[in-house]
Amino acid sequence: MQTHFSLTALADPDTASCEKILRACVHCGFCNATCPTFLLTGDELDSPRGRIYLIKEMLENDRAADARTARHVDRCLSCLSCMTTCPSSVHYMHLVDHARAHIEKTYRRPFADRALRALLAFVLTRPALFRLALRAAARMKPLAGHLRASLRPLLTLAPDQAPAPSEVDRPQVFPASGRQRMRVALLNGCVQTVLDTRINEATVRLLTRHGVEVVVAQGAGCCGALPHHLGKAAQSHALARRNIEAWTREIESGGLDHIVINTSGCGTSVKDYGFMFRNDAALAQKAARVSAIACDVSELADKLPLAPTGAAPPLRVAYHAACSLQHGQKITREPVAALARVGFEVRAVPEGHICCGSAGTYNLLQPELADALRARKVANIESVQPHAIAAGNLGCMAQIRVGTSIPVVHTVELLDWATGGRRPEGLVA
Structure with missing residues (x-):
């Protein structure tokens, strides 16, 4: 794509980064075929290609965002399916993130x-x-x-009753059982510590059982993804900075082999800290080091000698691939392989590349589109007649639960159960 940015505009590193992304786009439209909002509305401006044109026009002319640009960028789920599809490797994620920050800064919403x-x-x-x-x-x-x-x-979407705070989520060290294989920090997060404490608990049990010492670092918490996707860059960067400093202290004191994340939306953000702080002289090196050792819990589970105990029956499990995991982090094989390795019959979901409509706060801000995507996702899941649905992202789990009576659990809960942990709530023993 031809661009005409001024030298003054290109002096800003974020704008310069966007200009390179825009130039990589060849207008082919392959992204439209897998964009959830374009599939629903048929509106070119609700496709990645259409949004790229809107963002280019806004940034190239260094103008404030208008209502039309804000509306169509807001409708983007940031599912990043377009990045999986794109033959030109257009880094749409960084482009739309910068666009959201620009909109937040220059457009006065109702x-x-x-x-x-x-x-x-x-x-x-x-x-x-x-x-x-x-x-x-x-x-x-x-x-x-x-x-x-x-x-x-x-x-x-709010649960009738949230669980009590879990002891697992306070700063502490969980020693490995038996011979210690590695030492990791666990991101306990923000929303997950309120909505579903069982996920972190299952993660700690699974990892420590297999020889991993788990640290919940003092000062770490929300990854910053939620405000980041709302365009609130200052808030998201402040939260990310706290995590970087907290994990750097652990790296420099006891050492860390990995930073483990069991909410894939958070994982995508943490793995991007290096880019986020690339121009920050004080944090660039620390952020890059944190991103380099960040991993999804399924990536770590794939490296462990998971030993099924036979306690979990060979249930038929529909694996829902969270967008932030399959498109954002390019992790597709590991969760399925781990579930199969411990004895579950894993079934692929038709249209598995299409978003469920959760997307952080998207189902709260764009309920009509989110509801349509949930209905489509649930119909595809139910078509494979599973006993349970496994997912690696809390937002997806909460979104899908609203539309089906089939139990929805985190992948790590099933791995924990099969290797000697607790039976996930709602599943038949």
Whole structure:
């Protein structure tokens, strides 16, 4: 794609990075075939190619975002299916991330939209506050039908009761059982510590059982992905900086072989810290080191000698590939291989490359599109008649649960159960 950025504009490193991305695009439109929003709306501006044109025009002319650009960029799920499809290796993720930050900085949204986005960025990244918000939402659920459509998902997607805080999520060290193979830090996260404490608990049990010492580092927490995708760069960078410093202290004191992440959306962000802070003289080297040793829990499980105990029956499991895992991190083989290795019958889901509609806060901000994508995903999952659904991302799990009665569990919960851990809630023993 031909570009015409001024030398002044290109002096900004983020704009210069976007210009290189834009020049890689050859207008082929292959991305349109796998874009979830384009499949639903048929609108060229709801496709990666269409959004690229809008972003190019906005950045090239160094102008404030307008309502049309904001609307179509907002409709992007950041599922990154386009990056898997693209034959020219266009790094759409970095382009749309910068566009969102530019929109947030230059476009004044309607008050209700602005307030909702600010509320989500503030509450979801603070577990204690989020827990209080869920209690309030549970009491307000009977009123959901009286709320405006844009606010109903705040209540309908909220669980009736959130679990109590888990001891696993406070800073500490979990020693390895038997011979220690490695030492890792676990990102305990923010939303996950409130909505489903069983995932981190199962992760710790699985890893320590197989000789891995697990550290929950003092000062680490939210990865920053939620505000990052809302265009709130200052907030997301502040959260990322805390993690980088916390894990650097662990690297320099006790040493770390990996930073393990069991929420794939967070994993995609942490693996991008090196790029995020590439121009920060104080943090660039630390951020790059953190990104280099970050891994999804399924990547680590693939390296461990998983030993099934026979406690888990050979259930038929539909594996839902979270977009952030298959497209963002290019991890497709490891989760399926690990589940099969411990005795589960893993079934692929038709249209597995298409997003379920969760996408961080997307199902709260774009409920109509998200609901349509969930219905499509659930129909495809149910067509393989599984006993359970496995996924590697909490957001996907919460989204899919709303549309089906089939139990939805994290991949690590099944691996833990099969190798001597607890039976995941809702599954038949």
